[in-house]
Amino acid sequence: MIPTLSASRAALAVLSCLVMAACSPSAKRPEPAPLAAVSPLMGVKLAWKGNVGASGSSVAPTVEHGLLLVAGADDALLALDSGSGKSMWRVDLGAPASSPAGYDGRTAAIITAENDLVVVEEGKEAWRKRLPARSFTRPVVAGGRVFVHQADRSVAAFDAGNGARLWALSRPGEPLVLQQPGVMLAVGNTLVVGLSGYLAGIDPDAGRIRWTATVANPRGTNEVERLVDLVAPYARLGESVCVRSFSSRVGCVDAVAGRTIWSNADQGAAGVSGDAEMVIGSDADGVVRAWNRATGAELWSNARLKYRQLTAPRLLGQSVAIGDADGWVHLVSRKDGSELNRLSTDGSPVVGSPVLAGDVLVVQTQKGGLFAWRPE
Template sequence: MKTSAHPMKSVAPAAKSAARVLVLTVMAASLAACSMFGSKDKPKPQDLGANPGKIAVNQAWSVKLGSEVPLAMPALVQGNNVTVVTKDGSVTTLDGSTGRQVSKFSPGEALTTGAGSDGQRTAVVTRSNQLMVFAEGKQVWKQSLNAAVYTPPLVAGGRVFVMAADRSLAAFDGNTGRELWAVEGPSNEPLILRQPGVLQAVGNNLVVGVSGRLAGVDPDTGAVRWMSPLAAPRGTNDVERLVDLVGPISRVDNSVCARAFQASIGCVDVSNANVRWTQVSKGSDGVSGDAQAVFGAESNGTVQAWNRNDGQRLWSIDKLQYRKLTAPLVLGRSVVLADDFGTVHMLSREDGSALARLETDKAGAATSPVVAANTLVVVSRSGTVYGFKPD
């Protein structure tokens, strides 16, 4: 994904070409913390008072996975099921309605990503940079990659797409593992975020995030069809100039909205590659949204909403500051975020006011909440998965 006139360049097969050297890998949470305050005298979160209880939601089930869950490993929803990976490398699928274990397998070593699946094949990437694909709990094939991967593989159209930490991109045949094409990432970025980037199928495009830009990629060839800038590198050092796009993103029809790390939020019309708007926003995790609005949390815990059409700020609340919030989830009339203290916050989509709070355990949320089978699913770093349902 070169920054020249040809931002993406075909390369030799990823399993055979020389490995790229990553100068430095950084955790987004660490950078965000450094930008807010030093290691001493951290600001304390506000006392939230009594649970407002404006929405009747209660815990329906909880399941212990047997191992802790790493940060930045998104839970995967497929139909009524949710899939979670743990530190020991296990991949567990639960029924969202009941918490019943549907399946479980292990590649035999720790993973660096959440899982990707089309409902038939499940793809994961191990710490030793092995892309492995499983079906019905059995390994179908594996391929060696040249760089670490932190974005879950995308399994779609009989293929497995992988974006590595260096933002190189490759496609593999879902049945055989044969590499179909590969393009290299930018060569001028010394810092790489150790968290999921943007890799999603939108119509007949792969939409990927590269150096502050959304790119539309031909899934058959890897050729770039368009690129839309959401942020440009600024500042005097590498940390300040890091503007990579982070997941999750919000898609409504042709509107795709995403966050550039500690820089901005913006929306692109992928039908014509037009950037609808961008706004300055100092956050480190992705966004969620609906047809009217886009929601996100700043690194200091301020939660904000923007008009999806023009980017005008709709509301902003600071009552959840310094709680290390996850990316949000839009669910019914609420915006749901979990925090580092094990609390799940349900806010009004209309004005950000508190609707309800739910409690998990004190280990804190490992990743953004998801919804499966009409159940709000929250994954704790302790390895316990919680299911909440409306009364």
């Protein structure tokens, strides 16, 4: 049975809270692994830093077309030049952001905690639309349309010019949802969306599913254990899209043929990064693992950062950047996971995954700190 819009809204308001409580064990967390002294083997220089203020929501920054899009204090969406940190424009949202921002070089889109889809044209609000359910996933802006993936696992398309809804795709309701970004991206003329534990290829013109490829199947005896939604960030290279299924598996899918290439068991809540050779993720205990992108064979693992509540990693050249709950950014070798350097911020948790803008690595913290480094 597909819930009505009012039923979906009520269910999400209650069940989103339930799943977050259920996924946060009351037992005391293990002590984070102590940090050993590190001799920097990779030179890094602070390019710029700033502060946009604590936003009241932990929304990851995004980099699109040279702009760094961040949710700042006073319920604002800010666009900064990613190379220098210079402010380009600022738009008041009227509520905290609940999703990262999407941007196609002209049009930006973001979703607020009030369920408003806010669309910005050249630094000014163009229109906003109230959605029937909450959303935590970055909107995709492409082909004159704005695509939205809502927390009830429905997908909708809107005309980027006037906000008219073009189509909506709903799934049978499920009892619990995750309050974290899911997976949605454009691959050629296909909108690829994570729906529960599988990727679906959707016709962006008509809203019809073209194919599905399973990464994880629901398992367990209760609704929390059966949550297998795909979570951001993802690692896309051409037609290959690699993703993590919440607390279940990591796998890669051919997004043109619509088939699963491989899928490995690995418990974790943060997404993955990757390039042509490997996929890298951090699991629930803070163990960082690398897999061969083509086969899924494990290449190496690093347990020296256990229980440090790691972000998703970010591959950059010969190193991998990972943030933690104490505001450290760890740079480890892509070859074997050994530590190359350790960068400090303001001591508050790193939000989302580090992002790469050209040759600049940028992180945002819960206190609103922005830190950008450039390899020497």
